[in-house]
Amino acid sequence: MxxxxxxxxxxxxxxxxxxxxxxxxxxxxxxxxxxxxxxxxxxxxxxxxxxxxxxxxxITRSFTWEQTRWRNAEAEVLPVAPVTSVTEIVMRDAEGGEVIVDPALYRLERDTHHPKLCSQRGFLPIVAKGGSVRVSFAAGLAPxxxxxxxxxxxxxxxxxxxxxxxxxxxxxxxxxxxxxxxxxxxxxxxxxxxxxxxx
Structure with a gap:
């Protein structure tokens, strides 16, 4: 991670x-x-x-979070809080090719301590073997x-x-x-x- x-x-x-x-x-x-x-x-x-x-x-600022697999493919707890928005999810394959995930496939579940990235259709997109997923988001208690x-x-x-x-x-x-x-x-x-x- x-x-x-x-x-x-x-x-x-x-x-x-x-x-x-x-x-x-x-x-x-x-x-x-x-x-x-x-x-x-x-x-x-x-x-x-x-x-x-x-x-x-x-103080609110932007982050990226990259990992090689989801710990929970239904709802992934984000590493910091409070997350105010998820701006992009990018799937990268083993060859370095990237695909932006359709925002309709996921949603942010806001929480003071443990915000989650949740699937809208059962499971989050599959991370390719040898690839990774990069989540871009904004987080902060105050602007x-x-x-x-x-x-x-x-x-x-x-x-x-x-x-x-x-x-x-x-x-x-x-x-x-x-x-x-x-x-x-x-x-x-x-x-x-x-x-x-x-x-």
Whole structure:
């Protein structure tokens, strides 16, 4: 399975000024922008860490997901959530030839934690031996930073500030996700049920 973020967030979509205010960095100096690249790096790292912990994409962007077989030919659970649209499915054969699947053959079943790609006619298209399937889709909780739920936005700033504060620390004690961040994102995490346990 290969999941690719085909439209990474540009720097302009990151809350740089809000992060500077959160860090209480001084303003009005000629050197104000010297750390911008570093600060954006910490913001990206915090976004990625929270997305990974929650299994949710925070700010909407486009992805492709490629695999060599369906795990469930009737309804395939997509790798991230929430998925807002499936834009294309492409079947590739062993020789590299590609065919776009008719959108009438599938539908998106929206779900906060486990969105599914479902067949409209019993089964999803068969993946050729030696071939693959590529699903293109958009996913995200909000179209931009300003539309994010306040608790998630605060968690990103807090975690980015934590990374900034401990940027010279190579030990584990400073690199773990702070409790305040984990408590803010807890309600967004998917509950995984297994036999005799809740994870």
């Amino acid at each position: 290969i999941l690719t973020d085909v439209a990474p967030l540009p720097d302009s979509a990151l809350p740089l000024e809000a992060f500077k205010a959160h860090l209480r960095l001084g303003t009005g100096f000629p050197e104000d922008s010297l750390q911008d690249g570093v600060l954006n790096g910490f913001l990206r790292a915090a976004l990625s860490a929270i997305e990974a912990r929650c299994g949710k994409i925070l 931009d930073w300003g539309s994010l739920p306040a608790d998630l936005a605060q968690a990103v700033l807090m975690l980015a500030a934590h990374y900034y504060e401990y940027r010279e620390d190579t030990g584990l004690h400073g690199g773990c996700m702070p409790f305040g961040v984990t408590s803010l994102i807890e309600r967004y995490r998917a509950i995984r049920l297994s036999v005799g346990a809740v994870q």
